[in-house]
Amino acid sequence: MRIPCPHCGERASEEFSYLGAADPLRPPPDATAEAWHAYVFLRDNPAGNLREFWHHVHGCRRWLIVTRDTRTHAIAACVDPRA
Amino acid sequence: MMRLAAGGLIDRSRSVRFAFDGRVYTGHPGDTLASALLANGVRLLGRSFKYHRPRGIMTAGPEDPCALVELRTGARREPNTPATAVELFDGLEAQSQNRFPSLRFDLMAANGWLAPLLAAGFYYKTFMWPAGWWERVYEPLIRRAAGLGRASGLPDPDTYDRAHLFCDVLIIGAGPAGLAAALAAGRSGARVVLCEADARLGGRLLAETCEIDGQPGAAWATSTEATLRAFPELRVLTRTTVFGAYDHGTYAAVERLADHQPFPDAHQPRERVWRIVAKRTVLAAGAVERLVAFPGNDRPGVMLAGAVRCYLNRYAVAPGQTAVVATGGAEGWRTVEALAARGIRVAAVVDRRAEVPPAQAALAQRIGARLFAGARIGATRGATNLRTVIVEGATGGAQRLTADLLAVAGGWNPQVQLACHLGGRPVWDETRAAFLPPTTPPPGMEVAGAAAGRFGLGESLRDGTRAGSDAAVAAGFATTAPEPPSAPDDDTPATPIWLMPGRKAFVDLQHDVTMDDIALAHREGFRAVEHFKRYTTHGMATDQGKTGGVLGMAAMAALTGRSMAETGTTLHRPPSTPVAIGALAGRHRGKDFRPTRLTPGHAWAAEQGASFVESGVWLRAQWFPRAGETEWQQSVDREVLAVRNGVGVSDVSTLGKIELAGPDGGAFLDFLYINMLSTLPVGRVRYGAMLREDGFVLDDGTVARLEAERWVITTTTANAARVLAHMEFAHQVLRPNLRVAFVSVTDRWAQYAVAGKRAREVIQAVLEHAIPDAAFPAMACGTFGSARLFRISFSGELAYEIAVPAREGDALVRRIVAAGAVPYGLEALGVLRIEKGHPAGGELNGQTTARDLGLGRLLSARKDFIGRAMALRPALLDPARPTLVGLRPADRRTRLRAGAHLLPRDAPARIEHDQGWITSAAFSPTLGHPIALALLTNGPARHGERLRAHDPVRDGETEVDVVEPCFVDPEGLRLRG
């Protein structure tokens, strides 16, 4: 795969490490146990676009959010979460 | 001699000598091993996989299923190499395969009589029982009988390269379509890479007699190559096979740099694997000839009709002296013409069609060949070489014809593999009688020419021109398509698949799969394409069924009454052709695969005779043996006692070091660590632990505040990279508003622990600076010139860690030793920390909580931090969780071993009585007996209890006493020195 890093340009996927879905948001400290359980353990497994974290370990070392079609690997977007 | 008097693309002015099975022959530059063997009348090349039947040369390309030989000798011996793909070189040595005791008299050929036993699925049926026979009887038997060539078993003496290429247009294949595409794309100025597996450009143009733009095809290819090489942005890679298509325009290719030489030149890699990233790709890989199934279709002398033309035209070799040609259409008649033109007798033409067009019938008559219309091949005869072809006529009755060459026209399979590597399935096309590329090839790829089923020369050239031009435009180059090279169109209909059932009608020659095997799979219910393929191993050999694969599918389609489209094909996956593992590995071999990192003090430690051990990516000193010490334990005991009774020095440079700066650094550290760190004063150090978000411990280490807005933290050696990535996530994703920056400085600092009651005098001597207790108490830190000093202790002794820029590390450790410190290594470091009950690798195993490790008191209730919420899960607060304790052997002598499980004394060793396990163990020279750390259920409440330590793997059974995890100086008096 080729990932278009917004800082480094299009780079090969082995420069990156993968974390998984980017959309679950860290709950506030006083959230319920269920909310924390969902954040830490539960993930959707869509056949289609998934927003996911890729860490450009051998590049700019930014955690990026890549929108990837899990069926085709087509990448619709790659953004820095701070942008 | 079978060499024709004239013609061919060989250099007759020079001869090269080569050996096959020990006999020396000669050929010419431009030959393949196969063409040179044929020229010398050698047609028997090996024995087949299962039945040890004689096999010869069937094709003229790398797809050959049976012309496999062992190439070269010694460490360079390579099995299963198609002789049809080996360029002849002077001194080439090849051996036939799978024969015993000799190629001509093969005893295993008796397997032919055992055929019913060796039919489809025979492994599954025959070797089922008794189970105990597998390793002793069946496996050695199968290993001796099966398999083809032998690997050398020696380390590969050659080197391999990996390299990257980026281009606008990648063109795969330099036949007519590929050359036309390259002309069209190249003139646009686009960066073009043209890959051709052959040593020469031209593809089928080298094998056929044809004209393009008024020139002979091969001459046109040569002049086109000159034009292409003049384009400054166009690169031609010959001897380069593209073997894989991957996501986003990425392709893998292997370039054979030295396979046409006896061995590589000095400093020359044997092969190079290219990763090519292309904006657009034109797949012009052409087509591969298909086999025809009929009884005895594997006998040496049976050859595909297109291959016969290739041997005649390209290599000027007569593959036989008397030929029979079997065909279902125009394809075979072209071979009849070619044979006749070269003066080779065509005894008969067997045409599947009842009505043969008059022009072809006239040709047969003109050259004196008998014509059998509506006929089929009934069988072939001959011991190791074809002697007789038995033709069965339309009305029954068989004719025996004497011939040493049977040319069969089976039609062509477009080379669609690369178009299917991303999951696309080939599409059956009835009119072209072929599987065509999927409707959705990989994004950016277009398939042109014969690979797309456009077999005619004219249409192939037009298609290539259009595809090359389109690719350049799509890659952003303004261009218009040039006038395509002109050649006559070939409007002959495609050759359909031809199956003639009967005994030993092979569909897979490399794995010895016959039509009977397909029928057996059908009877036994293995009918789906993915099932019968595995049951019969059809198409699973190194040739991947390029010539016969479609035949097996057609045979199954006929049996099930389904169409080819319904039957479908199996998935194509890279690599589409065998690639040496060495080529894929490239330079990443041995230490170059996983380089060793050395600390700045490495040379010094080596001078001391240190024994080194790999610790993560680092090489670290394990102990420093001294004269008279014969066992490592003696060195380690001495080193530990030196620290306990005097002063020692140890290299801790491999600890991860991360420097942080910024006004919100304190808040960020509070978020990372379980304990409060924002309150840490300048000039002080604090121990801390980090959790993962699921509540388990990630790592531990120290935090030192150097200045108001500058900190340096340490991580364990093993977790340095993981902790940095974790911190980057915490900052960039979870706390992006915190004004803090940080960077790994692990490699920039050499760091040494100086520990023992005399540590202060050593440090003062080294720094030439007084550091009284009042000014520099326990957990103080400060800067002295280029050095950073931390008063922290892993051993429980009065101790400092001193860090200097890496380049000063070697000098520093020598000064520390000169000041009286005894070097101690990783083992002593481990003993010291076990004596103090500090958790490390064995305890930080990813499954322990802060409470499990006795760090529960650090958990701050006054702030949010990563892992806090999940660490409060009831199950993680259960006191019955295994928790850190110390252990002593009841008899004070028996060695304890990490991994042993803890059980009540009277309980049998069963899982329901398991109460924990030993995580770290050592002999404590300070106490004079073995000690251990363990995780024990309800641990802290059980000090004083006696348990069994059960170690069935290493036959250990010890009684142990549960104690505090701190064995030495539990009050911490020594620390304050």
Ligand SMILES: [Zn+2]
């Ligand atoms: Zn980047």
